[in-house]
Amino acid sequence: MTTSQLHIALLAFPFGSHAAPLLTLVQKLSPFLPSDTIFSFFNTSQSNTSIFSKSSKPDNLKIYNVWDGVKEGNATPFGREAIELFIQSTPTNFVKSMKEAEEETGVKFSCIFSDAFLWFSCELAETMNVPWIAFWTAGSCSLSIHLYTDLIRSNDETLSKIPGFLSSLRMSDMPPEVVAENLEGPMPSMLYKMALNLHKADGVVLNSFEELDPIINKDLKSKLQKILNIGPLVLQSSKKVQVDANSDESGCIEWLEKQNEKSVVYLSFGTVTTLSPNEIVAIAEALETKRVPFIWSLRDNGVKILPKGFLERTEEFGKIVSWAPQLEILEHSSVGVFVTHCGWNSILEGISYGVPMICRPFFGDQKLNSRMVESVWQIGLQIEGGSFTKSGTMNALDTFFNEQKGKVLRQNVEGLKEKALEAVKSDNGSSTKDFKVLVELIKCHKAT
Incomplete structure (x- = not known):
């Protein structure tokens, strides 16, 4: 089992618009990493089928299907039931597939790059002695709210005291997991544990740009090891958006x-x-x-x-x-x-x-x-x-x-x-600089 190559484990949350941005980020990162870098993408079969039918797969990316928690022969669940079954199957489902990936490639993982929701990645990274990089697929505003879960739940008069938010913010604007009756349900529990463990991440990556929420980002930097705004990813391409006649079937x-x-x-x-x-x-x-x-x-x-x-x-x-x-x-x-x-x-x-x-x-x-x-x-x-x-x-x-x-x-x-x-086009742009930091963070670690 070699440690000479970069082998990055990508752990996706397979619901909503979470998995596709992680793939987009891999496509952006790949040209800046050594050519022999291996990406192993862990996601449920249904989500993998969906995103890879719409997007090209880099040659150095290997796809693995993790168990979605549905027992063989059972009907396919939808909505909340599907999410809860998946959460209950973690992290065992990821651990099993990750072992298979190391055995198949013969290369130990050098980094775990996960959706931030999958907070248990910090424990996996500690066990493997590799860095954990968390990808928050939403904005810095919602990330901040989750980090302030305890404060918000203790007193609804405190919303205006969260840095970067105005007094017009209301409890009804809060993500439901933050204000749930209790934090023991699968989704509220997962996001609360994420909030408690995110400071352990070597880097927290956001698809946003620092200038959108400067006060919030300053506060996040005081709480987390590295906040890296690398977006908007949609603007990262140097090519102008183009549509040919074949792709615009709707006219x-x-x-x-x-x-x-x-x-x-x-x-x-x-x-x-x-x-x-x-x-x-x-x-x-x-x-x-x-x-x-x-x-x-x-x-x-x-x-x-x-x-x-x-x-x-x-x-x-x-x-x-x-x-x-x-x-x-x-x-x-x-x-x-x-x-x-x-x-x-x-x-x-x-x-x-x-x-x-x-x-x-x-x-x-x-x-x-x-x-x-x-x-x-x-x-x-x-x-x-x-x-x-x-x-x-x-x-x-x-x-x-x-x-x-x-x-x-x-x-x-x-x-x-x-x-x-x-932020993304200038060499001195905030997102350009944060992207370079992310590349170096990944490159400088090898599994030991």
Whole structure:
């Protein structure tokens, strides 16, 4: 068993939008590491199938399926049940697959690089005498909230005392795991243990940029060994976003070319969230009444709920697709506002391309992200009452297309876009420098 090569164990959390960013990060890191570096990617079979069907696999990456906790012959669970079964199967499932990877490659692990949720990675790293690098796939704002779990739970008057947050922050904005009735459930327990152990990580990597939350980042640096903001990853590529005719099967970009600058509303709520029938109808009625140009990413089961005749009545100024090339749409000069569920990737993509947002959060860190968008960064607004109504949606659209406030929000997000570009494009950019630190952190350790 050799220790002469770098062999990096990548431990993914297989739900939501967690595993794919870890793969993206590997693709960014690979060219900067020795050519004989081995990456072993540990994830459930279902998640691996999903992400590797949409993304190319680096030649030096080996894929391993870890047990998802579902006993053979049992029906495939969904949602919370699937997550809880997976959590209960850890860390045994990872340990088993990691031993197989070392035996198969003949190379001991030199580093454990895990989703931050998988807090037990610190114990595995200690046993192997290798560094643990944790990847927090969301923003520094939500990471900070988790680190302050005990303070938040002790007194709801203390939210404004957390560095970098305003007094407008409310308990209802908190991730549900932080304010759960008790911290013994699988998800609350996992995230609480993460908060207690994250100081042991040799580095905590974030897909963000330091200038977005400077006060929060300063506070995080006082609590953790190394905070490395290396994003936005979407801007790390030196190539301009391009769409060829074959990849734009829905014709979104061709359609956008015919629209006026900053006139289009783009609506997308991710792959997990589902709008209620009432909200789908409310959005449709607002779009039709305002006659504002729109692209709406809406799956077939949602299309069935639309008001009768809506597609025909709006075909001159609207486009509904089951899947949309989001990055290319957000980059297009015709797009004026992004209506989103406030998942971190979507928030960061909106900022990266300078598109202000209308927020309708659902779960996890989305409510906190939404509050930051409206009250702290001031680059968008939350939908009135927390869910879509016809009048609330029309009022939100009016803000961006008919009011001075919309211009201010657009200017603010353009300012953050410039800071994001500077962070990743400049040799002295904060994210460029942190990325170099991450590369050295990985390179300088060999298993002993």
